[in-house]
Amino acid sequence: MQLKEFKKTKLSEKDLEKYQATLNEFYKKKTLHNDQLFIAKNKLLNEEITKDTFKQMKAKNTEIAKEFTASLKSTMFKDNLKNATKVVENINAESPEYLEANNELTEAKRLYEEFQLIVKEKGRSAKVVKFNNLAIEVENLHFRYNPEFPLVLKNVNFTINHGEYIAIIGHNGSGKSTLSKILIGVLTAEKGIIKLFGNVLNSQNIAQIRQFLGIVFQNPDNQFIGSTVRADIAFGLENKRIEPKEMPGIIQQAAEKVHMEEFLDHEPLNLSGGQKQRVAIASALALNPDILIFDEATSMLDPKGKREVKEIMVNLRNQRDKTILSITHDMDEILNADKVLVMNNGELVRYGTPQEVINDEGFLESIHLGVPFIAEVENELIKAGIKLNKTNSMDDLVKQLWKK
Numbered sequence: 001m002q003l004k005e006f007k008k009t010k011l012s013e014k015d016l017e018k019y020q021a022t023l024n025e026f027y028k029k030k031t032l033h034n035d036q037l038f039i040a041k042n043k044l045l046n047e048e049i050t051k052d053t054f055k056q057m058k059a060k061n062t063e064i065a066k067e068f069t070a071s072l073k074s075t076m077f078k079d080n081l082k083n084a085t086k087v088v089e090n091i092n093a094e095s096p097e098y099l100e101a102n103n104e105l106t107e108a109k110r111l112y113e114e115f116q117l118i119v120k121e122k123g124r125s126a127k128v129v130k131f132n133n134l135a136i137e138v139e140n141l142h143f144r145y146n147p148e149f150p151l152v153l154k155n156v157n158f159t160i161n162h163g164e165y166i167a168i169i170g171h172n173g174s175g176k177s178t179l180s181k182i183l184i185g186v187l188t189a190e191k192g193i194i195k196l197f198g199n200v201l202n203s204q205n206i207a208q209i210r211q212f213l214g215i216v217f218q219n220p221d222n223q224f225i226g227s228t229v230r231a232d233i234a235f236g237l238e239n240k241r242i243e244p245k246e247m248p249g250i251i252q253q254a255a256e257k258v259h260m261e262e263f264l265d266h267e268p269l270n271l272s273g274g275q276k277q278r279v280a281i282a283s284a285l286a287l288n289p290d291i292l293i294f295d296e297a298t299s300m301l302d303p304k305g306k307r308e309v310k311e312i313m314v315n316l317r318n319q320r321d322k323t324i325l326s327i328t329h330d331m332d333e334i335l336n337a338d339k340v341l342v343m344n345n346g347e348l349v350r351y352g353t354p355q356e357v358i359n360d361e362g363f364l365e366s367i368h369l370g371v372p373f374i375a376e377v378e379n380e381l382i383k384a385g386i387k388l389n390k391t392n393s394m395d396d397l398v399k400q401l402w403k404k
């Protein structure tokens with residue numbers, strides 16, 4: 001092949017983008033059908049559909065998977081590279097076109113390498129679509145750790161709107177951590193459906209769906225990878241292959257949100273517990289997740305650390321652009337939440353506003369949970385014959401007492 005002819009037929013960056021878009025579309029289609037199959041499997045378990053209907057759906061899925069595999073086997077970029085190689089082989093090194101032909105070969109090689117990466121990724125970089133504004137929907141969720149063990153989650157159902165702050169409480173062993181592990185895809189439900197923004201969670205799409213999630217764990221010391229705060233926040237961004245030139249801005253913003261911008265060059269190990277957790281929050285925020293899960297994130301902190309982290313959580317809540325799920329034993333924290341989800345022995349026993357849960361006389365005590373400090377004070381005052389309106393705010397309570 002001659003250079004002139006090659007230039008007429010050669011592939012470009014645009015072709016690569018088109019190919020990527022096609023794979024992404026395929027991936028989305030496959031994911032959507034997988035979702036439907038997953039729901040159908042649950043319906044089959046509940047005998048809501050017949051085996052035949054399920055089989056038909058499965059056949060359709062296999063068809064889509066085949067189409068997808070065929071598109072992964074495209075040879076166009078390899079052919080383009082072969083042609084470019086031939087052009088260089090056919091040209092004399094003295095020819096004025098030799099340099100241009102070599103440049104074309106370099107470009108064809110680059111395109112082929114990029115193409116190989118895209119194939120390897122199989123369209124997973126396709127952004128997950130939000131189908132609705134329901135951050136989390138859990139339906140009919142059942143789970144046990146082993147077929148011989150009893151259920152540790154029994155028919156759990158709830159919906160969380162995007163932007164809400166939900167506190168999950170329950171005594172030890174009630175199933176809170178198990179629930180959060182299922183939500184982040186570490187454990188798989190035995191039965192039931194979980195949707196994040198309308199996307200049904202299953203073992204095949206979990207990596208993609210995780211784009212929606214950020215997690216802050218209990219132990220501030222187990223969450224660091226970088227040697228400085230900056231490097232630590234950068235780590236997740238590098239993993240997500242964020243453009244290097246965009247990183248400093250993202251890191252700065254994330255650090256500012258948790259008031260740690262002065263500490264970017266500090267070693268994480270020299271920080272206080274509260275500061276470490278704030279860095280962990282910044283690392284999660286840098287990836288811009290829609291849902292943030294705090295898994296007992298304040299339980300190992302001293303009172304000052306707890307206060308600092310809870311303040312950040314309240315700031316995040318007030319911005320209303322993140323859904324916050326906080327698993328907690330801190331009964332005072334539940335007052336910051338929009339709703340409280342109460343687990344007991346693997347069952348969801350209450351899901352309501354903090355007031356509804358706290359004012360339900362004797363309920364929290366009946367499942368071995370205390371009441372928030374302010375509610376305890378109010379109860380004692382009422383018992384002593386002082387008339388007052390129940391409130392979540394200490395300032396408000398003081399004002400009421402002051403007027404008496």
Ligand SMILES: Nc1ncnc2c1ncn2[C@@H]1O[C@H](COP(=O)(O)OP(=O)(O)OP(=O)(O)O)[C@@H](O)[C@H]1O
Nearest residue numbers: 145149152170171172173174175176177178179343
């Ligand atoms: N890896 C495991 N294998 C078997 N059973 C487990 C495992 N992890 C937890 N369990 C059991 O599952 C039940 C729910 O535990 P889970 O850790 O979800 O409760 P929790 O509410 O988070 O408790 P805590 O507040 O103590 O963290 C408990 O009965 C527990 O013993």
